[in-house]
Amino acid sequence: MTEHPRFDVPITPPERVTGWAGDRATPGGGPDLPVFYPASGQQISVLVEDDADAVDVAVTTARRAFDTGPWPGLSTAERTAVLERCGQVIRDHADELARLECAATGLLLRELRERHMVRAAYNFRFFADYISQRAGERYDQTPGYLTTVVREPVGVAALIAPWNAPVALATMKIAAALSFGNTCVLKPSEQTPLALARLVELLQDVLPEGVLNLVNGRGPVTGAALVAHPGVDLVSFTGGTETGRAIMSTAGQRLVPCTMELGGKSANVIFANADLDRALDGALLGIFSNNGQQCLAGSRILVERSIFDDFVGRFIDRAQQIRVGDPTLAETELGPLASHPHMMRVLGFVDTARADGGALLTGGVRRDDLGEGYFVAPTAVTVPGNDARTAQDEIFGPFATFLPFDTVEDAATIANDTQFGLVSYVWSDHLPTVMTMTERLRSGVVWVNTPMMRELRAPFGGYKNSGVGREGGAACEAFYTEEKTVTLPKTPPPLRRLGDTGG
Numbered sequence: 352m353t354e355h356p357r358f359d360v361p362i363t364p365p366e367r368v369t370g371w372a373g374d375r376a377t378p379g380g381g382p383d384l385p386v387f388y389p390a391s392g393q394q395i396s397v398l399v400e401d402d403a404d405a406v407d408v409a410v411t412t413a414r415r416a417f418d419t420g421p422w423p424g425l426s427t428a429e430r431t432a433v434l435e436r437c438g439q440v441i442r443d444h445a446d447e448l449a450r451l452e453c454a455a456t457g458l459l460l461r462e463l464r465e466r467h468m469v470r471a472a473y474n475f476r477f478f479a480d481y482i483s484q485r486a487g488e489r490y491d492q493t494p495g496y497l498t499t500v501v502r503e504p505v506g507v508a509a510l511i512a513p514w515n516a517p518v519a520l521a522t523m524k525i526a527a528a529l530s531f532g533n534t535c536v537l538k539p540s541e542q543t544p545l546a547l548a549r550l551v552e553l554l555q556d557v558l559p560e561g562v563l564n565l566v567n568g569r570g571p572v573t574g575a576a577l578v579a580h581p582g583v584d585l586v587s588f589t590g591g592t593e594t595g596r597a598i599m600s601t602a603g604q605r606l607v608p609c610t611m612e613l614g615g616k617s618a619n620v621i622f623a624n625a626d627l628d629r630a631l632d633g634a635l636l637g638i639f640s641n642n643g644q645q646c647l648a649g650s651r652i653l654v655e656r657s658i659f660d661d662f663v664g665r666f667i668d669r670a671q672q673i674r675v676g677d678p679t680l681a682e683t684e685l686g687p688l689a690s691h692p693h694m695m696r697v698l699g700f701v702d703t704a705r706a707d708g709g710a711l712l713t714g715g716v717r718r719d720d721l722g723e724g725y726f727v728a729p730t731a732v733t734v735p736g737n738d739a740r741t742a743q744d745e746i747f748g749p750f751a752t753f754l755p756f757d758t759v760e761d762a763a764t765i766a767n768d769t770q771f772g773l774v775s776y777v778w779s780d781h782l783p784t785v786m787t788m789t790e791r792l793r794s795g796v797v798w799v800n801t802p803m804m805r806e807l808r809a810p811f812g813g814y815k816n817s818g819v820g821r822e823g824g825a826a827c828e829a830f831y832t833e834e835k836t837v838t839l840p841k842t843p844p845p846l847r848r849l850g851d852t853g854g
C-alpha cells in the first residue's frame with residue numbers, strides 16, 4: 352500500500368463554532384455544518400448554522416448599538432484609538448489567527464502570517480489614518496450664507512465575505528464600516544469560518560457592545576436572511592457573480608446600497624518588448640499565488656506570437672518545479688484547493704479545454720500522491736480562441752489558459768472580450784504600447800509590469816460583471832456614509848418673501 356504524507360492540522364480548532372451577537376453566542380437554530388482541513392480532507396470542526404431568528408438577534412444587536420450606543424457619535428480621536436487597538440489585537444494573535452485560517456482554507460501558513468494578517472492589521476490602521484485626515488467641505492456661493500457637508504454613518508452594514516482570503520478581505524470591510532461610525536454584521540463563508548469567528552470574539556474586548564456581530568451558515572439560508580433583514584442599511588459583498596446578482600436583487604427591493612466585488616477572468620498581456628524574466632515571475636505569481644484562488648488572478652495569459660512558444664515553454668518548466676504540499680511548511684509554494692467540490696470543478700475544466708479543441712500543457716490532475724487533500728498540480732492549457740470556455744469562465748484555481756496575439760490592437764480586443772473587467776496586467780517596456788493598453792483596457796485596475804499591487808487609497812473593483820462600486824479610501828467613505836448638506840445664514844440677510852421672484 353502506498354504511504355501518503357501526513358498533514359497535521361496546524362492548530363486544534365474549537366469543536367463547535369458559533370456566531371456572535373455582541374459578546375454572546377448567536378442562538379444558531381440551523382443544522383451543524385462540517386468544517387474540513389483541505390490538506391487532509393479530515394473534518395476538524397462543526398459550524399452551528401444561524402437560522403433567520405438567529406440572524407434577527409445579531410441584526411437587532413447591531414441596530415441597538417447604532418441607534419442608542421456610543422459608537423456612531425464618538426469623536427474621530429476616540430474612534431481612531433479603538434481602530435488602532437483592533438489592529439493591535441490582530442498583531443498580538445497573528446499566529447493563532449493564521450493557523451485557524453490555514454486549518455479551514457489550506458492557504459500557506461507563511462503567507463497567512465506574513466501577508467494576510469499583516470494586511471488585516473493594516474486595514475484598521477489605514478482607516479484610522481484615513482478618518483484622521485478627512486477634510487471637510489464648506490461652500491459660500493451665495494453671499495451671507497454658509498453651507499457645509501456633513502458625512503454621517505449610514506447604519507447597520509451587512510458584510511458578506513468569501514472563502515479565498517477570509518480575514519484579509521473581511522477586515523477591509525469591517526475596518527471601513529466601523530471607521531465611519533457604522534455597526535455591522537459579518538457573514539463569513541460557511542466553508543472557512545474559523546479565524547473570523549475567533550477574531551470577532553477577540554475584538555469584543557476592544558469594541559463597544561454590539562458594534563461587531565457575526566452570523567454563520569450557508570449563503571442561501573443565513574446570508575439570504577441577513578440581506579433581506581429590514582434592519583440592514585448597507586450590503587458589502589465579495590464572491591461569485593451569480594451570488595452578487597441574487598443579493599443585489601433582494602437588496603434592491605428596499606433600495607439598500609450594495610458594493611459587489613465579484614469574479615474575474617483577467618488578461619495578463621505579455622509583449623515581446625517586455626522584461627520577460629520579470630513577466631514570467633509575474634505570470635506565475637498571478638495565477639498560482641493564494642493557491643490559485645483569487646478574483647484578481649491573471650488567468651488568461653496572452654502572449655505575443657513571436658515569443659509564444661518560448662515563453663510558454665519557460666512557464667511550463669517553472670510550473671512543474673512548484674512545490675505542492677503541506678501548507679504549514681515554509682518551503683511549500685502551492686497548497687490544496689479550499690474544498691472537494693471546488694477541486695472537482697477545477698479539474699473538470701481540463702476536459703472542457705479539450706472539448707473546445709485545446710491542449711493540456713502541464714498538470715491537469717489531482718495530486719493523489721499527497722493523500723486525501725484537495726491538491727491540484729499547477730495546470731496550463733492552450734486553446735484555439737478566446738471563445739473557449741476556459742478562456743471565458745472563472746476557474747478560480749491554479750489553472751492558466753494561454754492564447755497568442757499579433758498586435759497591440761489584437762491584444763486589447765482579446766483582453767476586453769469577456770463578461771468580466773476586474774483587473775488587467777500589461778508587460779512591456781515600450782511606453783506607447785503601455786499607454787495604448789492602459790487606455791483601451793476595460794477593467795477597474797491595470798497593473799503595468801507589476802503584479803497585484805494594492806494601494807488602499809485607490810479604488811479597487813470591477814467593470815462589467817466584475818462588480819458594482821469600489822473598495823478603497825474615498826470609495827469606502829462614499830459608500831459607508833450619508834452626506835448631509837447643512838446651510839445657515841452667517842449674518843441673517845432678509846429672507847425672500849413668498850411670491851417674490853428674487854429677480
Ligand SMILES: NC(=O)C1=CN([C@@H]2O[C@H](COP(=O)(O)OP(=O)(O)OC[C@H]3O[C@@H](n4cnc5c(N)ncnc54)[C@H](O)[C@@H]3O)[C@@H](O)[C@H]2O)C=CC1
Nearest residue numbers: 512513539540569570571574575590591594613646745747
Ligand atoms: N473573491 C471573489 O471574487 C470570489 C469569487 N468566487 C467565485 O465564485 C465561484 C463560486 O464560489 P462560491 O463559494 O459559491 O461563492 P459564493 O459567491 O457563493 O460565496 C461568497 C459568500 O456569499 C455567501 N452567499 C452565497 N449565496 C448567498 C445568498 N443567496 N445570499 C447571501 N449570501 C450568499 C456565501 O455563503 C459566502 O459567504 C467560485 O468558484 C469563484 O469563481 C468565490 C469566492 C470569492
Ligand SMILES: O=C(O)/C=C/C=C(\O)C(=O)O
Nearest residue numbers: 515589644645646647805
Ligand atoms: O482587496 C484586495 O487587496 C484584494 C482583493 C482580492 C480579492 O477580492 C480576491 O482575490 O478575491
